[in-house]
Amino acid sequence: MYFSIDHKSPLPLHVQAENLLRTIISDPQYANGKxxxxxxxxxxxxxxxxxxxxxxxxxxxxxxxLIRKKGVGTKVAEPTISSKxxxxxxxxxxxxxxxxxxxxxELHVTWVKPTEAVANFFGISTSKKILKLERLRGxxxxxxxxxxxxxHPRVGLTGEEDFKRPxxxxxxxxxxxxxxxxxxEISAKAADKFIASKLEIESGSPILFRKRFVxxxxxxxIEYNLGYYRADSFVYTVESRRE
Amino acid sequence: MYFSIDHKSPLPLHVQAENLLRTIISDPQYANGKxxxxxxxxxxxxxxxxxxxxxxxxxxxxxxxLIRKKGVGTKVAEPTISSKxxxxxxxxxxxxxxxxxxxxxELHVTWVKPTEAVANFFGISTSKKILKLERLRGxxxxxxxxxxxxxHPRVGLTGEEDFKRPxxxxxxxxxxxxxxxxxxEISAKAADKFIASKLEIESGSPILFRKRFVxxxxxxxIEYNLGYYRADSFVYTVESRRE
DNA sequence: ATTTTATATATGTACAAACATATAAACATA
DNA sequence: TATGTTTATATGTTTGTACATATATAAAAT
Numbered sequence: 001m002y003f004s005i006d007h008k009s010p011l012p013l014h015v016q017a018e019n020l021l022r023t024i025i026s027d028p029q030y031a032n033g034k035x036x037x038x039x040x041x042x043x044x045x046x047x048x049x050x051x052x053x054x055x056x057x058x059x060x061x062x063x064x065x066l067i068r069k070k071g072v073g074t075k076v077a078e079p080t081i082s083s084k085x086x087x088x089x090x091x092x093x094x095x096x097x098x099x100x101x102x103x104x105x106e107l108h109v110t111w112v113k114p115t116e117a118v119a120n121f122f123g124i125s126t127s128k129k130i131l132k133l134e135r136l137r138g139x140x141x142x143x144x145x146x147x148x149x150x151x152h153p154r155v156g157l158t159g160e161e162d163f164k165r166p167x168x169x170x171x172x173x174x175x176x177x178x179x180x181x182x183x184x185e186i187s188a189k190a191a192d193k194f195i196a197s198k199l200e201i202e203s204g205s206p207i208l209f210r211k212r213f214v215x216x217x218x219x220x221x222i223e224y225n226l227g228y229y230r231a232d233s234f235v236y237t238v239e240s241r242r243e
Numbered sequence: 244m245y246f247s248i249d250h251k252s253p254l255p256l257h258v259q260a261e262n263l264l265r266t267i268i269s270d271p272q273y274a275n276g277k278x279x280x281x282x283x284x285x286x287x288x289x290x291x292x293x294x295x296x297x298x299x300x301x302x303x304x305x306x307x308x309l310i311r312k313k314g315v316g317t318k319v320a321e322p323t324i325s326s327k328x329x330x331x332x333x334x335x336x337x338x339x340x341x342x343x344x345x346x347x348x349e350l351h352v353t354w355v356k357p358t359e360a361v362a363n364f365f366g367i368s369t370s371k372k373i374l375k376l377e378r379l380r381g382x383x384x385x386x387x388x389x390x391x392x393x394x395h396p397r398v399g400l401t402g403e404e405d406f407k408r409p410x411x412x413x414x415x416x417x418x419x420x421x422x423x424x425x426x427x428e429i430s431a432k433a434a435d436k437f438i439a440s441k442l443e444i445e446s447g448s449p450i451l452f453r454k455r456f457v458x459x460x461x462x463x464x465i466e467y468n469l470g471y472y473r474a475d476s477f478v479y480t481v482e483s484r485r486e
Numbered sequence: 487a488t489t490t491t492a493t494a495t496a497t498g499t500a501c502a503a504a505c506a507t508a509t510a511a512a513c514a515t516a
Numbered sequence: 517t518a519t520g521t522t523t524a525t526a527t528g529t530t531t532g533t534a535c536a537t538a539t540a541t542a543a544a545a546t
Contacts, residue, residue, distance in 0.1 A: 012499060038526055049501045054527090062305065070527045071509035188431035188451040188474035206449030206474075208431040231431035231449075238427045255529060281496055292531045297497090313497045314539035490545065499536070506529070514521070 005046050013048050017056035020046070025065060025076045035073045036066075091137075092166050105143045106136035106198075109159045118150050118224050121213060131157050136198055144233040146198045150224040177222055181215040186236055195228045206231045248289050256291050260299035263289070268308060268319045278316045279309075348386045349379035349441075352402045357393060361467050364456060365395050374400050379441055387473040389441045395465050420465055424458040429479055438471045449474045 005016045024030060036042060039057070043050040057074065060066045068074045095102045111129040119126040131151045138144040149167075151157050155177050161170050171177040189209050196203040207228050214223035248259045267273060279285060282300070286293040300317065303309045311317045354372040362369040374394045381387040392410075394400050398420050404413050414420040432452045439446040450471050457466040 014499075040526085051502085052500055055499085068527065069509080070507070071525070073526060184480065186429055186451070186479040187477065188449040188472075190449045190474075204447075206431040206433045208429070229431075231433075234430065236429040238425075238429065257529075283496085294532085295530055298529085311497065312539080313537070314495070316496060488546080490543100492541105492543070494541085495539085497536100497538080500534085502531105502533090504530085506527100508527080509525085510523100511525105512521100512523080514519100516517100516519075 005048060007047070014052050014055035017046055017048060017053055018059055021056055021060055022065075025060075030076050033075050033078055035075045038073060100139060102137055103140055103143075104135060104137055104164060106134065107163055108132075108134040109163070110134075111159065114150060121224050122150075122152050122221050124153065128153070131159055133163060135163070139233075142200055143198065144230040146195060146228045148226040152220070152222050154220070155222055171222075177216055179214050179216060179222060183213045183215075185211040188231075191228070199228065199230050201230060208234055208236065210236070248291060250290070257295050257298035260289055260291060260296055261302055264299060264303055265308075268303075273319050276318050276320070278318045281316060345380055346383055346386075347378060347380055347407065349377065350406055351375075351377040352406070353377075354402065361393050364467050365393075365464050367396065371396065374402055376406060378406070382476075385443055387442065387476040389438055389471045391469040393467040395463070397463070398465055414465075420459055422457045422459060422465060426456045426458075428454040431474075434471070442471065442473050444473060451477055451479065453479070 005013060005020065007013065009016065021036075025036075030036075037045065039050050039053055043053040046053065057066060057068070061068055061074075065077055066074055067077050092102050110132045112132045113126055113128070114122065114124065114130050116126060118130075122130070124130070130153055133147070133149040133151070135147045135149075136143045136145075137147065155171065156175050157170075161174070163170070168179060171179065187209050188206055190204045191199065191201055191207045193203050195207065196205065199207070201207075208231055210225075210227040210229065212223070212225040212227065213221065214225065216222050248256060248263065250256065252259065264279075268279075273279075280288065282293050282296055286296040289296065300309060300311070304311055304317075308320055309317055310320050353375045355375045356369055356371070357365065357367065357373050359369060361373075365373070367373070373396055376390075376392040376394070378390045378392075379386045379388075380390065398414065399418050400413075404417070406413075411422060414422065430452050431449055433447045434442065434444060434450045436446050438450065439448065442450070444450075451474055453468075453470040453472065455466070455468040455470065456464065457468065459465050
């Protein structure tokens with residue numbers, strides 16, 4: 001199979017190169033920290049200049065998908081499952097970028113009366129039913145996260161949506177709701193029986209628990225999300241800079 | 244006042260330009276979304292090429308400090324109320340803000356050969372001894388976190404410092420080392436015997452594990468920190484904003 | 487008065503070329 | 517054996533140049 005870049009495409013060459021590289025490094029052949037061809041060679045192969053290639057590489061390096069080392073080469077980063085708070089990529093997009101295909105093991109949509117905490121967060125009464133979305137997701141080998149989401153009635157979800165599509169895509173394109181602010185609380189806890197059975201681990205095993213509060217542009221609450229992650233397959237990463 | 248760039252400095256021009264720009268845009272005169280001079284002009288002023296200047300600008304744009312618009316110009320981003328500054332409080336300050344008085348239960352200073360991971364992060368050999376700081380801290384009722392810190396030799400710590408003072412205070416005031424960037428990995432794990440005994444919990448109990456990589460202004464590694472938190476008394480919070 | 491068209495301006499894209507510097511491996515030396 | 521020294525190789529830095537494209541404004545046409 002041969003890759004090439006279309007010099008006549010309106011899409012900038014460095015973007016094409018970036019996309020191409022994403023495809024290339026997501027290949028299992030490259031997944032395990034294998035080195036790319038050197039820049040001069042790769043530029044020649046793609047028929048672009050080294051500067052343009054570096055433009056593309058820079059982005060992937062910045063995202064943490066590639067690791068460059070002076071005098072050595074550029075290799076594919078180990079595909080750790082992690083979450084960068086800086087990026088507002090959706091869960092699926094983020095995982096895809098790391099060469100992990102997300103499988104949906106379970107997907108339940110129900111209308112329920114909100115708990116005290118949820119009603120309080122949304123500023124609604126506990127008697128009015130709201131949409132609850134439960135999803136068990138993970139890799140082909142098995143699930144590693146159980147999500148529970150509640151949505152504010154204002155959003156207008158019907159429950160008939162195709163939740164296999166990225167959630168933010170649905171909210172933005174179909175409901176014109178743009179998530180802008182997210183507050184998260186991350187903690188560790190022991191898995192109870194229910195979560196343990198879902199994640200296929202033993203009851204009492206440590207799990208990473210993430211509460212996520214999502215707001216729209218007007219800082220109005222739109223989603224209340226609970227995530228239970230298997231401790232052995234999920235790391236949460238945060239990058240912060242002073243000033 | 245006039246800025247300039249030293250072409251003889253070993254520090255790359257684009258890094259110098261980046262630092263310079265950081266200073267410039269932090270000036271209140273520039274703080275409120277004011278436009279920078281255009282690239283060609285600014286490059287001339289700084290006596291560097293436009294490409295080099297763009298290299299510097301790119302980084303600041305990526306960090307969200309600058310906003311570029313094709314055909315218009317580059318302006319300083321509005322200062323958002325992010326959690327960045329919040330994340331940069333010291334542990335003690337952070338706890339004080341939550342109304343918790345911190346007690347030091349144990350404090351050990353030793354010189355040790357770094358593990359593979361630490362040596363690799365610092366870019367030093369595993370044979371040279373470095374400073375290791377272990378601290379068991381918590382509330383008056385009992386400890387809830389065990390910290391292990393390693394410091395890069397470059398920092399110049401002697402081990403004789405008064406570690407009851409805030410760490411960042413020591414680094415800044417006594418050693419002129421300013422921590423600027425922090426990358427963290429948060430995960431859950433089961434407490435091993437050692438940690439369990441320190442935190443006064445049962446072995447196998449879930450704990451929150453935080454790896455923290457701290458860099459100075461030149462993005463050089465200065466601290467490698469491991470934190471083991473009792474799950475029942477610690478929650479990690481993150482706030483992130485899109486765009 | 488309104489719409490269209492030109493134009494100056496600024497960022498965006500792309501290439502070529504040269505030199506600097508870190509790394510690892512091969513080689514030579516004590 | 518252990519330690520320097522060279523060398524090939526790969527990324528890092530920097531400049532110069534040219535043209536593309538989006539934007540806002542001013543001028544011209546309707």
